[in-house]
Amino acid sequence: MKYFNKFNLFYNKYLAFIVVGVAAAALFLPNSFLWASSHTTLFLQIVMFTMGITMKPADFTAVFKKPWQVFLVTLAQYTLMPLSAFLLAKLFNLPNEIALGLILVGCVPGGTSSNVLTYLANGDVALSVSATSVSTFLSPVLTPLLLSFYGGTYIDISFWSMFLSIIQVVLVPILSGLVLSYFFNSYLKKLEVLLPSLSATAVLLVLGGTVALNSETLLGTGLIIFLIVWLHNLSGYAAGYTVCKLLKIDHSATRAMAIEIGVQNTGLAGSLGLAHFSPETALAGAAGTIVHTLFGTIYANFCRNKDNSAEEVISPPVTTEA
Numbered sequence: 001m002k003y004f005n006k007f008n009l010f011y012n013k014y015l016a017f018i019v020v021g022v023a024a025a026a027l028f029l030p031n032s033f034l035w036a037s038s039h040t041t042l043f044l045q046i047v048m049f050t051m052g053i054t055m056k057p058a059d060f061t062a063v064f065k066k067p068w069q070v071f072l073v074t075l076a077q078y079t080l081m082p083l084s085a086f087l088l089a090k091l092f093n094l095p096n097e098i099a100l101g102l103i104l105v106g107c108v109p110g111g112t113s114s115n116v117l118t119y120l121a122n123g124d125v126a127l128s129v130s131a132t133s134v135s136t137f138l139s140p141v142l143t144p145l146l147l148s149f150y151g152g153t154y155i156d157i158s159f160w161s162m163f164l165s166i167i168q169v170v171l172v173p174i175l176s177g178l179v180l181s182y183f184f185n186s187y188l189k190k191l192e193v194l195l196p197s198l199s200a201t202a203v204l205l206v207l208g209g210t211v212a213l214n215s216e217t218l219l220g221t222g223l224i225i226f227l228i229v230w231l232h233n234l235s236g237y238a239a240g241y242t243v244c245k246l247l248k249i250d251h252s253a254t255r256a257m258a259i260e261i262g263v264q265n266t267g268l269a270g271s272l273g274l275a276h277f278s279p280e281t282a283l284a285g286a287a288g289t290i291v292h293t294l295f296g297t298i299y300a301n302f303c304r305n306k307d308n309s310a311e312e313v314i315s316p317p318v319t320t321e322a
Contacts (some may be wrong), residue, residue, distance in 0.1 A: 016297035026211035036209030052177020092222035101284035118142040120300035123255035236262025
């Protein structure tokens, strides 16, 4: 098992580089990942299933200890992020299907990678996990509802079709994982070391398949879609920091809330875009997976280095005289 522990550490340490590498391979050699595009729903179900297996009652402690912070994150995620996506789509005058994809990114719950990024940033991991769980469980209702409200300007959207799709892709796998974990916890505990790598691999395959399917469009649009998705991502971080500054929330919780609001489940957005609309609608989800992971890792490393520098100032190295 020590090899899998090393593999998981490798994933966490070089996550941004791995994401960029997979994206580049899928972009310039689309045939290498095109096969994965027809299995994105399955890969996403694997991610949600592993999330369910690894959930523990302790993961929801922040819901009871800091309910107002979890509420603030969820509120911002389902109000500011869809609105920000809608305004950016209008500002850049995006084509209908690409605009709908950006709005879809704004309407999905928090991304599972937000928990890893919060850990790397020395943030409040319990708060992050609780907020991700709450927003994910609310997504079958809120995601199609908000997409119908904002995205209906561009394309007719079937609420019930998307509701059932999210139940199938998100809720059923998570609940299945929770049930298995409850009844077979002692057996599954031996496999827990494999789950982070399995989940990360599934996310990378969702990314690779979505990018491969949209490689021509991505290359055609150049950097503009990445810029727009990054601005949307930044709006979440800015909202998190603004709210936390006004309410004088501590650094650890501020980092968790900023990441949680800014980092969306872009894999789900891409999968829903492909399943219900068109490859162009999955474009923002594909670009978002790259942008959110890359910027999130840079931000997390900045926070950790800042903390390390502060510790060195507070506790200077002890020197001995000869």
